[in-house]
Amino acid sequence: MSKCVVVDTTKSPWARLRPVPVNTVKLRDSFWMKRIEVLRKVTIPTQYEKLEETGRIENFRKVARGDKDIIWRIADDSDVYKWVEAAAFTLAYEYDPSIERMLEEVVEAISSAQDEDGYLFTYYAYDRGSRWSDLMRMHELYCAGHLFQAAIAYYRATGRDKLLNTAIRLADHIADVFGPDRRSGAPGHPEIEMALVEMYRQTGREKYLELAEFFLDQRGKGLLGGDIVLIDHKPFRELDSMVGHAVRAIYLCCGATDIYLETGDESLYSTLERLWRSMMKRMYITGGVGSRYHGEAFGEDYELPNVRAYAETCAAVANVMWNWRMLMATGEARFTDVIETVIYNGALSGISLDGKRYFYVNPLADRGGHRREEWFSCACCPPNIARLLASLPGYFYSTNSEGIWIHFYTSSTSSIELNGRMIGLIQETRYPWEGRVKLEVNPEKSDMFSLFIRIPEWCEEVKIIVEGKEFKRRILPGTYLKIEKDWDYGDTVEVFMSIKPMLMISHPHVLGNTDRVAIRRGPIVYCLEHVDNPGFDVWNIIVPPDVQLREDFRPELLNGVVMVRGRAFVIDSKVWKSKLYLPLRNMPLEFSEVEFRAIPYYAWANREPGPMIVWLRSLMPKIPPERTRACRLSS
Numbered sequence: 201m202s203k204c205v206v207v208d209t210t211k212s213p214w215a216r217l218r219p220v221p222v223n224t225v226k227l228r229d230s231f232w233m234k235r236i237e238v239l240r241k242v243t244i245p246t247q248y249e250k251l252e253e254t255g256r257i258e259n260f261r262k263v264a265r266g267d268k269d270i271i272w273r274i275a276d277d278s279d280v281y282k283w284v285e286a287a288a289f290t291l292a293y294e295y296d297p298s299i300e301r302m303l304e305e306v307v308e309a310i311s312s313a314q315d316e317d318g319y320l321f322t323y324y325a326y327d328r329g330s331r332w333s334d335l336m337r338m339h340e341l342y343c344a345g346h347l348f349q350a351a352i353a354y355y356r357a358t359g360r361d362k363l364l365n366t367a368i369r370l371a372d373h374i375a376d377v378f379g380p381d382r383r384s385g386a387p388g389h390p391e392i393e394m395a396l397v398e399m400y401r402q403t404g405r406e407k408y409l410e411l412a413e414f415f416l417d418q419r420g421k422g423l424l425g426g427d428i429v430l431i432d433h434k435p436f437r438e439l440d441s442m443v444g445h446a447v448r449a450i451y452l453c454c455g456a457t458d459i460y461l462e463t464g465d466e467s468l469y470s471t472l473e474r475l476w477r478s479m480m481k482r483m484y485i486t487g488g489v490g491s492r493y494h495g496e497a498f499g500e501d502y503e504l505p506n507v508r509a510y511a512e513t514c515a516a517v518a519n520v521m522w523n524w525r526m527l528m529a530t531g532e533a534r535f536t537d538v539i540e541t542v543i544y545n546g547a548l549s550g551i552s553l554d555g556k557r558y559f560y561v562n563p564l565a566d567r568g569g570h571r572r573e574e575w576f577s578c579a580c581c582p583p584n585i586a587r588l589l590a591s592l593p594g595y596f597y598s599t600n601s602e603g604i605w606i607h608f609y610t611s612s613t614s615s616i617e618l619n620g621r622m623i624g625l626i627q628e629t630r631y632p633w634e635g636r637v638k639l640e641v642n643p644e645k646s647d648m649f650s651l652f653i654r655i656p657e658w659c660e661e662v663k664i665i666v667e668g669k670e671f672k673r674r675i676l677p678g679t680y681l682k683i684e685k686d687w688d689y690g691d692t693v694e695v696f697m698s699i700k701p702m703l704m705i706s707h708p709h710v711l712g713n714t715d716r717v718a719i720r721r722g723p724i725v726y727c728l729e730h731v732d733n734p735g736f737d738v739w740n741i742i743v744p745p746d747v748q749l750r751e752d753f754r755p756e757l758l759n760g761v762v763m764v765r766g767r768a769f770v771i772d773s774k775v776w777k778s779k780l781y782l783p784l785r786n787m788p789l790e791f792s793e794v795e796f797r798a799i800p801y802y803a804w805a806n807r808e809p810g811p812m813i814v815w816l817r818s819l820m821p822k823i824p825p826e827r828t829r830a831c832r833l834s835s
């Protein structure tokens with residue numbers, strides 16, 4: 201089977217772009233190849249063990265054999281489903297008999313737990329009377345959605361329809377229970393909406409699309425108590441800002457975008473556009489979203505605390521999923537820019553470099569107490585980051601009738617189907633560490649089409665050379681550059697993007713970042729961690745705005761990263777003694793000068809614990825003239 205795509209917009213009438221299967225791309229020695237190898241060798245097997253250890257897979261077997269001792273934690277069937285989806289993408293990318301065996305075992309367990317009428321949710325297996333009685337809290341529809349996505353991925357990866365048939369029976373059962381002339385009901389946690397649209401795409405059964413629209417339109421009717429956290433305070437089309445539980449809100453937007461892609465409903469698209477613009481005022485520089493602990497929710501515009509950033513890993517994954525759908529709908533690079541920011545920062549921080557520990561919460565500053573864990577009682581994040589990474593090869597390219605769209609850069613060899621012909625495409629690059637990308641285009645025979653080359657929004661200088669000649673038209677960052685020509689085998693395009701570290705500042709209304717800067721280099725956001733800066737407290741640093749940033753690739757460090765260094769000052773916080781506040785005139789004005797070392801944010805907390813910070817104090821305090829001598833900056 202070769203058609204394991206992530207979101208199948210191939211036939212969606214309102215899609216501008218079509219997906220490519222996850223096995224289109226073969227990663228070569230590159231940033232992502234290392235991650236995907238760790239995923240296959242470590243993450244997928246260790247998560248399988250955790251799912252067994254914690255009884256999550258056993259729950260399905262218990263139902264099949266009539267054992268009533270079901271261990272229930274919130275939504276734990278879905279953890280198994282998300283793992284199946286991740287394992288299926290992994291298998292589609294590269295065959296691995298041990299993953300295939302694990303998958304078969306789990307698929308057998310899941311399918312065997314299905315009731316005769318199609319119902320499948322382990323906790324209510326023996327309690328028919330309670331089924332569908334508490335859609336707000338019990339996550340039955342949410343779990344069903346994850347089963348649909350898992351079943352589709354497994355089918356697309358292996359061609360085996362066992363789990364897909366299970367999913368179809370459950371979807372039909374749900375369609376028998378809910379609908380305009382049946383029961384009303386809004387899922388407490390959205391997810392089934394996008395999954396039903398994918399079921400429609402997979403099976404062609406229109407009732408699944410109709411059911412997805414039905415569930416979307418159930419919101420705002422008070423079925424969930426009108427709760428804003430559950431996004432039930434208004435009908436979807438009347439929402440004017442991103443509010444509520446971040447994962448719920450973004451999954452709902454994924455479903456709405458999927459419905460738009462199939463129906464062309466403009467009222468949905470205008471809502472989505474409004475919500476996306478709202479989210480851009482509520483997103484961390486890492487792409488993390490959902491800043492509030494309370495309700496795991498979006499805050500107000502610019503409410504982006506650093507230490508108390510919630511920024512759940514699942515919300516980052518959801519952010520990628522939604523922006524991907526918006527990209528499929530529009531072909532606009534602003535969505536790809538968000539995806540790139542998230543995958544290199546706020547999502548990737550969710551998993552350790554060794555592939556077996558996870559963050560649920562992703563703060564942007566910490567005193568050293570926040571560490572990744574092997575598992576959680578509410579284990580949504582580990583299999584969610586796994587399914588994102590496993591499906592990532594499916595995100596690098598898209599096509600449309602005009603040509604091939606290159607979204608992301610990584611050393612790879614690909615074979616892409618375009619209008620019935622196969623086009624070979626080789627990328628040679630050390631991205632994200634270096635900005636030079638050499639593309640080799642290998643059509644079967646001379647072929648006229650376009651390459652759409654993404655120029656990242658952060659890229660201030662770019663040069664493109666096609667077949668040895670510099671491309672003369674103006675190139676705008678944050679767009680796709682279209683190169684239309686008759687391509688011959690071996691034609692090359694070279695893209696030179698300047699990647700150098702730069703200081704970023706926040707909108708002034710992000711109060712926690714007042715007078716602070718963050719270091720970004722290409723798509724990667726940096727942080728300072730104590731272990732690289734043992735001589736001082738990284739929270740006390742003052743980075744001059746004109747700091748000279750130096751960079752060097754360190755192959756031995758954190759699986760190979762570019763470290764950024766510079767000279768800065770450190771304020772002596774001992775002057776405060778036990779006090780929290782001091783008169784301004786007592787401000788300490790003697791600073792020690794230090795060299796600081798910054799590492800990519802995604803890689804923090806992989807060594808010994810200690811303070812970490814992304815947003816660094818930058819502007820020097822106002823100094824009375826008579827005291828300037830004491831703090832003259834020396835270099």
Ligand SMILES: [Zn+2]
Pocket residue numbers: 512513514515560579580581582584
């Ligand atoms: Zn989560």
